[in-house]
Amino acid sequence: MAGLDAFLSGAPEGEAYTTGVADRVRESRPVFLFSGQGGGHPGMGAELAARFPVVAEALEVCARVYAEETGQDDFLDRIVGGQGPGRWDTAFAQPALFALQIAQARLWERLGITPVRVAGHSVGAYAALCVAGALETQDAMRLVCGRGRLMLERAAPGAMVSAFVPRTRVRELLAAVPGLELAVVNGVTHHVLGGSPEAVDAARALLAARGEAYEVLAVDRAFHTALLDPALEDFRVLADKVELRPLHTEFVDGIDGTVHPAGWRPDAAYLVAQARRTADFAAVLDRLAGSPLLLELGPSAVLTGMVRRALPDAVCVPTRQWER
Numbered sequence: 001m002a003g004l005d006a007f008l009s010g011a012p013e014g015e016a017y018t019t020g021v022a023d024r025v026r027e028s029r030p031v032f033l034f035s036g037q038g039g040g041h042p043g044m045g046a047e048l049a050a051r052f053p054v055v056a057e058a059l060e061v062c063a064r065v066y067a068e069e070t071g072q073d074d075f076l077d078r079i080v081g082g083q084g085p086g087r088w089d090t091a092f093a094q095p096a097l098f099a100l101q102i103a104q105a106r107l108w109e110r111l112g113i114t115p116v117r118v119a120g121h122s123v124g125a126y127a128a129l130c131v132a133g134a135l136e137t138q139d140a141m142r143l144v145c146g147r148g149r150l151m152l153e154r155a156a157p158g159a160m161v162s163a164f165v166p167r168t169r170v171r172e173l174l175a176a177v178p179g180l181e182l183a184v185v186n187g188v189t190h191h192v193l194g195g196s197p198e199a200v201d202a203a204r205a206l207l208a209a210r211g212e213a214y215e216v217l218a219v220d221r222a223f224h225t226a227l228l229d230p231a232l233e234d235f236r237v238l239a240d241k242v243e244l245r246p247l248h249t250e251f252v253d254g255i256d257g258t259v260h261p262a263g264w265r266p267d268a269a270y271l272v273a274q275a276r277r278t279a280d281f282a283a284v285l286d287r288l289a290g291s292p293l294l295l296e297l298g299p300s301a302v303l304t305g306m307v308r309r310a311l312p313d314a315v316c317v318p319t320r321q322w323e324r
Contacts, residue, residue, distance in 0.1 A: 035297070052107055055107050119284050133245060224275070285311060292314060293317075
């Protein structure tokens with residue numbers, strides 16, 4: 001951080017920092033990757049907000065919208081001040097994640113780094129669409145506030161587990177456990193299963209019985225499953241009220257890896273499908289093969305690990321690691 005501070009202050013190149021162009025990424029803008037829900041925590045925006053006014057300003061804009069939408073004025077206290085419960089419900093986690101990612105994106109833009117493409121993992125698509133020009137920041141923040149609230153209020157409690165097994169094993173688990181669904185495909189041997197807490201507990205027991213690796217996700221709803229269905233119609237009504245604009249930057253769709261070019265405009269039906277359908281981030285990574293540089297935006301480096309496994313020739317940098 002000392003080197004970055006020196007660079008931004010206009011200090012001459014020398015001991016604190018050096019500049020140059022990496023041979024592997026010459027003349028190439030990065031892909032921005034926006035992570036999904038699960039890694040947020042109190043105080044996650046503190047360091048960047050304290051150092052960079054552009055970050056603090058972006059978070060303040062989001063905090064104002066959050067207060068308007070919810071009547072609560074503790075947004076900055078929680079994501080900057082580190083206050084409140086350590087585990088967030090989805091009504092707070094989704095807008096908090098969006099706010100951090102947009103603040104990080106604005107900082108990269110202030111540093112002169114803009115994306116050639118964007119992609120988002122699950123709810124990370126909202127920051128991706130915003131950076132790509134389809135949504136204004138305030139409109140996107142209203143959408144994620146409403147999305148999170150509706151999922152919390154209308155959808156039954158759920159759970160999710162990452163299972164590090166091949167698709168054939170996933171099919172066995174789905175057949176064995178009623179109500180269990182495939183929610184996300186992250187790789188050939190990395191799938192996320194969702195359903196009721198009881199269904200996920202049953203899947204965990206089956207995985208453990210064979211010594212198969214798994215990880216329970218820190219979420220309170222089963223995203224991309226039928227448990228969300230009661231929230232979707234009201235979300236469609238909400239999304240219909242928001243102005244969605246044509247992209248100015250390519251957007252790689254987290255549903256199936258489709259590349260939407262500049263000029264494509266999402267609609268409310270797309271946002272509903274994006275919430276409900278199985279997310280295929282493995283297809284996104286396949287589409288990004290050949291991209292020499294990717295930047296992860298979010299509170300962790302979870303996507304960076306996926307990129308490094310799937311695209312070993314690519315350079316992927318997590319913003320969270322960089323800020324530290």
